[in-house]
Amino acid sequence: MHGNRNIGDVILDLRNICLSFGGVKALTDISFNVREHEIRAIIGPNGAGKSSMLNVINGVYRPQEGEIIYRGQQRRGMDTYAAAKSGIARTFQNIALFKGMSVLDNIMTGRNLKMQTNFLLQALYWGAAQKEEIAHRKKVEEIIDFLEIQAIRKTPVSRLPYGLQKRVELGRALAAEPEILLLDEPMAGMNVEEKQDMCRFILDVNDQFGTTIVLIEHDMGVVMDISDRVVVLDYGKKIGDGTPDEVRSNQDVINAYLGVAH
Amino acid sequence: QEQYIPLPSYRVGPYAAGGSGFYGGAIDYFNLVNANGGINGVKIKWEECETEYNASRGVECYERMKAKNGGAALVDPLSTGIAYGILDRVATDKIPMTTLGYGRSDAANGKVFPYVFPLITSYWNQAAAMVAYLGSQNGGVEKLKGKKIVHLYHDSAFGKEPMPVLDAEAAKYGFELIKIPVAHPGNEQQSQWLQIRQAKPDYVILWGWGVMNAVALKTAQRNGFPREKILGVWWAGSEEDTIPAGDAAKGYTTMTFNTPGNYPVLDDIRKKVYDAGRGNLDDKGRIGSVYHMRGVTAAILWTEAIRKAQEKFGKGKVMTGEQVRWGFENLNVDDARQKALGALGMFPPVKTSCDDHEGSGAVKVQQWTGSKWVPITPNWVTGDKALTRRLLEESSAKYATEKNIKPACAS
């Protein structure tokens, strides 16, 4: 299609996932897979279960039925810590930044799994601890440069406007150098220009680091332009799956979600 | 020329009633002394500092006030916690601390605690006196054999203090001692009194403090335990403890180191202090109440110690803390002196020495009639002082080793 990306094998496979909360069925029997290096979009009307799907992937929710095959390992559900450890990072729909910390610190938290020294050394800020801290700081600065947020690195995140917060959240996820990046509506509340920037970041991440991306987004322009394959959910059911063009012309999808053809 | 006495008092918080009565009494007496021309012409100057009964604030008050106005002559925080906090300091600063009826019982040993004076009586002597009194009710302490006595106590250092004495006495005289603690603050005691109801003891010793006392009486009433059989400690024997209990308090007995009643010195205070508009209590009716009288008593002993010191170090001069300490160690407030002060029988005769910083160890028993306290033992009661002396020696020796103190009498 473009660039020198070569989409690999399936690394994440979700099979027959069912999830319900009390009486509410958030997901019914959903199966789909994600291939290495691809950009996979999940779309669907509000309350369709898209965010729940991401939550299942990285272990915040445990599905009642179904299984997840990640890198050949088959499991019933993920565990958040294990998911993070095995390279799944994400952003959240309702921004979940650490409000009391600066931008820099927030992004630094993304690297926590890569930090080895114990807290006593850190308390002394000595030798290995200091070296490690500075090494990670370098990495984080690269991310900051990449996202063009140098000017605000010391600002407490709670003071930032919404759009920048989203960007910082992306930075935090990137800091973990993930294999799979789950993005929940990264462009909500942005204007076109900002969306363009955000798309650029996503595409670059995907291009340069080969990161697999699972993306939820309501802006059809964005979804159709940048994703390789799209899953469509409605009321917890899968109603469509395929390339943007296939999805766009799927009558079910048009009825349930797109309304007018885009 | 003024002799300065700092008063780390407390007039807010849960124990405010006690604090305002005690320090009110002391100040009233100071005013009386000053109205009468001072101690050989030396007037008393005092200053108050609010401690809220809190150790840390008490220490601050002490430190702030100790060096003012030429230095403190003595100090009395009326709080065990604060007393502990300044225990070491008073020795370093050479300021005598009196603890009338509270604090460490073993501080009566002047060889180890040269600057601490648990004047009149200590918890241990009180406990011993309680047993003696209960014995006398039965025709002798031997008759206590087989009796059941409940020690209902405030679950704290204060409530645990008498236990060595009570245990020893129980072993010696063969009565059964049941210890029932009440968790601070003691505003609910149903379970304790149900236990008491079930144990059916002959007596209940009420070693309480604050709200716990009134609640104990109320709860005793609702569980049908006769108040005549309750013998309270002196911190459970003030108007503040009985009035809120209402009728439930009628017949209740407690220890006291003051004899309730009226005395010439109190009349003097009414006349010369209150009528002159300098009374410290808001409510004149509280003159002669238990806490007030305790404050007057303390102030009498303080001024007597200063007077004694002046006899040795120079009449009409301002005494240093060290000199006042000597005065405290050589007090002799006998009947004659009490009479001269207009306080004959108000408290037991006090005679101190290096070995005995307490100076008496005698107490009385009083009973609440429903409206006032009346003494029910004609004479001063003392318990097994040999026993308490032994405990005192042991305990103070331990303190001396912990602190590296070589026990000796100060010159």
Place this chain on the structure above:
Amino acid sequence: MFYREAGQFKITYQADSQIFPIRQDRIGVALLLAVAFLVVPFVASPYVFSAVLIPFLIFALAALGLNILTGYAGQLSLGTAAFMAVGAFASYNFILRVPGIPVLLAFVLGGLCAAMVGIVFGLPSLRIRGFYLAAATLATQFFVVWCLTKISWFTNNSSSGVITAQKIVILGYEFDTPVSKYLLTLCIVCVMAVLLKNMIRTNVGRSWMAVRDMDVAAEVIGFRPMRTKLLAFAVSSFYCGVAGALYAFAYLGTVEPEAYSLDLSFRILFMIIIGGVGSIIGAFFGSAFIVLLPIVLNIVAHSLALPTSVASNLELMVFGALIIFFLIVEPHGLARLWQIAKEKLRLWPFPH
């Protein structure tokens, strides 16, 4: 004018992650420390040492401890005094029962005991949060004090449960004057404050804050809430434990378990809230405020020659009113006011 960072460029990340990145701050702190170590010992009176500075430092240390837990890790606790008590009684027992043990080591061991108790009582925090947790920490408060009163072994079988702290002797030097105790406390507090600052600016601190700000998200990016919270409890209790030991050894000398009552827990809590939750300097501001304000009020009230009972009650009312006033003016505490002042200074003379 003089408080500008313009012209100060950081060339290395190391320089940028200094404790005080702004030069004027560095100079200020150095001056402050110089005064505290070199000037104060010669000019202050024993009263100031033993009734103001020593308790100020000790409370500040305890407030730092509570701040770790409440301010940084977001776990509201009302059991501070209990951890202090554990530290004090444990240190006492180590010195008593292990002949020749260095006092400082005993303090550290006392702190570690407190840390262990902290971990045990921190376990519920994995499930319980907010005010529920706060009320539950009261269990710690009452239980620990109860244990210390009940189990007489802890108090060396003293009949009333009162302990007398041993003398502080380090390398043959006896810390018995107010000045020496002050210097010792100051050293300990400074060292521990620096250690804390280091923790805060590295991964441990970030993990605490992450859990505080949004624990689910923290979990998702790989912090383990259990570890993080328990570590916060442990470190916090350690700080409180050492503060508690100093409270007994360097301040009161002779203490009963009730000295570590709920009241004390509350005082420490006031300190961090007034001073500023989640701020190291705030702990010091708060401690100064709570230690000094009653003194000032007391002096003022008594110099007005009011009747004492009126003065005492007014004191209490003004104290309460001032707390409210400060909260209204700045809910994030004195530390935040300080920061605003600095920001204004940086912009000065332009208003924005």
Place this chain on the structure above:
Amino acid sequence: MEVIYDHVILVLKGVSLQVPQGKIVALLGANGAGKSTTMKSISTLLRGERGDVTKGSVEFKGERVDQLTPNELVKRGLSQVMEGRHCFGHLTVEENLLTGAYTRSLSRADLKEALEKVYHYFPRLKERRNSQAGYTSGGEQQMCAIGRSLMAKPSMILLDEPSMGLAPQIVEEIFEIVKDLNSKENVSFLVAEQNTMVALRYADFGYILENGRVVMEGAAQDLATNEDVKEFYLGVSGAERKSFRDMKFYRRRKRWLA
């Protein structure tokens, strides 16, 4: 109007705008331009965030309202839908809606009718009426917040980013509802929106905010055809919409004010 936060942060610098009765006015601008702040200063909710209006005044129906409480404002018919939903998490969706009618004293039947009207607009809410709002999806919460403010039967609504997080057809629907209310019940709207395309399509008038200043104002159609607006807010340069994929280079932003 000037607004500062926390004594030091100056956010709005002399913003003036007007919403004529019965019109829809769009407030556009990039992130952090101060749209939400403007809204909050109108509805006097700013005080709760330790913000202050240091200069300027707000008039509503000819009266100064900047000193009123939000409650009085709602009573007078000015209601705000806050950015970021702000549903009452512990209340059910229906209870959330009912709180919206707090300022009106309605009979049971009227209340029911008002509810039905909201459910008519947002059928999804009806399905979720008995679940706690805290557990509903982002879009559902957004609908709930909008529905809640409709319950007050306002004559003017401040809508802060209504489209955020909503599926495209819902966005259309919401603007249809806005239009509907506007034309049928003569409700005026001030809409802060990132989705410039839609906003300008439905609005009568628009303001563009940059860095706390109004940099451009005009009728919606005029704005929509302005070249700069087109490029920066609508993402169309020339006639073609560019694919998001094709923005290969980072473009430098052009700003009216540096």
Place this chain on the structure above:
Amino acid sequence: MDISFFFEVLIGGLLAGVMYALVALGFVLIYKASGVFNFAQGAMVFFAASTCVGIVAKFGVSLWVAVPLTMAAMVLLGLATEKIVLRPLVNQPEITLFMATIGLTFFIEGLAQLIWGSEVRRLEIGIEDVPIQFLLDQFNIAVSQFDVASAGICAVLVTALALFFSKTKIGRALRAVADDHQAALAVGIPLQQIWGIVWAVAGFVALVAGMLWGARNGVQFALTFVALKALPVLILGGFTSVPGAILGGLIIGASEKLAEVYIGPMVGGGIEGWFPYVLALLFLLVRPEGLFGEKIIRRI
């Protein structure tokens, strides 16, 4: 085991529990309405009781006059609190509001003692605190008639409050406010008014609690400590639930008495201070928001 003694302990505990619940109720009201953990509730109990007896003592009027006057004072106090303390702190974190109520505690305590003095007073409300003779004779169980009467008063109060808050739109508004101050303002809920009402009602509850506890223990500063007894009740029942407060009170009351009587002697006694807290803690481990508290929503 002596069964009648067991019942005696149990009944005594349940009745004491009702008294705790009464104080807890005041907390619940305010927490429910504003998410504020009102530390000053104990001080309000003390203030109410001292005002009431203070009026009787100073002006020599009967209790029937003093009670309405006190009620007026409590309403005033509530309104003033709202205006001076809470209003400027709208939308602040819970801990700040909590802290403000601690400041308020000091203020109220000082005020009460300044006006009415720090003397300990007695309060007679005409119900004698003696065992019910019938039960004593028949079953040898001592149950205080005072406790039974206060349990009755509590029951009435709770029912009234529960009805008031569940059947009126104010009830709904209260919960809305507790969730999100800002949003509540935005939908036009008059925060001030709501808080005023709630604080006044809490003042009324404090008055009732103050009268009953005061009659039981005397009117004195230590009344503020009853708050400590109410806290475990509160966490057990859930901060937001009126029935929870009652049930929590019963559980805490009964179990702490039973524990003190049956477990206490084995460990040296005095466990009533911490036992309720530990018990509540254990409950919390199973239900982190208390028995009836609102679930804490944790979602991302």
